[in-house]
Amino acid sequence: MRITGRFAVVFLGMENKEKEPSGATKGSVRGPRMAQLMNYCARQERSLQQVRAWMERRGVDPEKGRDWEQQLTDQGYLNEWRFAALYARSKMRQKKWGLAKIRMGLIRQGISTEHIEAAMDSMEVDEQQETLHKLAETKWGRLNQYPIAERRIRLMRFLHAKGYTVAQARSEAYRLSTTEEFDQQAQPE
Numbered sequence: 172m173r174i175t176g177r178f179a180v181v182f183l184g185m186e187n188k189e190k191e192p193s194g195a196t197k198g199s200v201r202g203p204r205m206a207q208l209m210n211y212c213a214r215q216e217r218s219l220q221q222v223r224a225w226m227e228r229r230g231v232d233p234e235k236g237r238d239w240e241q242q243l244t245d246q247g248y249l250n251e252w253r254f255a256a257l258y259a260r261s262k263m264r265q266k267k268w269g270l271a272k273i274r275m276g277l278i279r280q281g282i283s284t285e286h287i288e289a290a291m292d293s294m295e296v297d298e299q300q301e302t303l304h305k306l307a308e309t310k311w312g313r314l315n316q317y318p319i320a321e322r323r324i325r326l327m328r329f330l331h332a333k334g335y336t337v338a339q340a341r342s343e344a345y346r347l348s349t350t351e352e353f354d355q356q357a358q359p360e
Contacts, residue, residue, distance in 0.1 A: 204231060205239055212248035216257045220281035222249060255282045255290035263294060267306045270299070272334020303335060307343040319348050 211217065211225055219240065226236045243249035255277055262268040262276060270291060277287045310329050314322040323344040330340035 204229065205242075208239060209243070209246075209248055212243055216254040217249065218254050218258075218280040218282060219249065219251060251282060252286045252289055254280075255286040256293050258282075259290040259294055263299065263302060267302055267333060269303070269330070269334030269336070269339070270294075271336065275334075303330070303339060303343060306330070306333065307347060311347045323348050 207229075208222070208225065212222065217225075222240060222243065223236065226239070231239070240249065258277060258280065259273050262273050268276075274287060274291065277290065282290075307326060307330060310326055311322065314325055317325065326344045326347070327337070327340040330343060331337060335343075
């Protein structure tokens, strides 16, 4: 269970840890900046690169930053695999991205290759195919003012830009164009 919001700093990571009188967990130093950082990480999943950028913008000492990164990881606020898996699922579902674009996004976020591969493996193939079909059909419907050959090309470019492979884009374009050509031939004039 993940608690988010304004008071998440108070609740997260404190279940099985002894509390010191200052309110910090044993072995940690928690000042106002660390509390802000914990709140930043509690609001949504963050990558290590995002956390480092946050600390750099606020002028946190690099050595202290490494200690804080370790504390965040130990307390469950920062988890690269969890970030990678959530990033991949959300980009596929919300932005309809293909695997190539998701992979590049994770690389830009500074995620390790092992975590990227694990995130890619965790995605369901059926859901990917369903997303691709719906996206292609929607775009195909919007391109009805063009001849079929041009619609195919435009659809393939669109799908490739969304991160789908050339083979997937070509397959969808020909599936939709063949279906439409068949429907047009079946209709009596």
